[in-house]
Amino acid sequence: MKKQLIVFNINGEKVEVFADPAESLLYVLRERLGLTGTKEGCGQGECGACTVLMEGRAVNSCLVPAGKVEGKQVLTIEGLTLKAREKGLAVHPLQEAFVEKGAVQCGFCTPGMVISAYALLKENRQPSKDQVRTAISGNLCRCTGYKQIEEAILAASKKLNNELVL
Ligand code: FES
Ligand code: FES
Structure with missing residues (x-):
């Protein structure tokens, strides 16, 4: 899919990333923002190593498409x-x-x-x-x-x- 600008709040700060909306939030965190505290285990929603808070709820970031993060609040370790x-x-x-x-x-x-x-x-x-x-x-x-x-x-x-x- 074509890359687009995605704006969201990470750990209290606004960020803008140019990313494929279909790539995972986990990929955005680790590879685009350098926030490597969040780990990649299974990549399929089975292990919880990639858990972050999104809008106050724990989610598996490997299953969240980057496009769904627009305007949201995310908290990592x-x-x-x-x-x-x-x-x-x-x-x-x-x-x-x-x-x-x-x-x-x-x-x-x-x-x-x-x-x-x-x-x-x-x-x-x-x-x-x-x-x-x-x-x-x-x-x-x-x-x-x-x-x-x-x-x-x-x-x-x-x-x-x-x-x-x-
Ligand atoms: S990496 Fe295993 S649940 Fe996301
Ligand atoms: S997987 Fe090693 S401490 Fe939990």
Whole structure:
């Protein structure tokens, strides 16, 4: 398809990219904007490694055509770190909890997991273990067995303040 100018908001800033509207948001993020924190696993909506927030909802960016992003707000793992830095923190409390609980091993699933967790905590500040499981059910991890990831999200839910969730 012919390339076109696509304008959207990424991590709080307006961007304009010249892209094929049929290419994926994941490709735009990684290859056109250099935001490589979002990972490419399966490329088919199966693994969740590419999860970002679009209009406040967790989506698989590999399945979102660039043309559908026009005018939308997108948040990636880089944006989450920026939010934390604006509050004087080195990293977001969710990221910190993942490290503290041993929920990061190879780390490939981590950005997508953290974004899915963030989407959950935006809606539900004190989730149950089952709710955490459901929220990350679309994110595959080959390393941890999920227990540490669930513990990290529950730990973060206890120490997050509103400013860092909204
Ligand atoms: S890379 Fe998008 S779901 Fe696997
Ligand atoms: S930490 Fe390796 S895939 Fe999750």
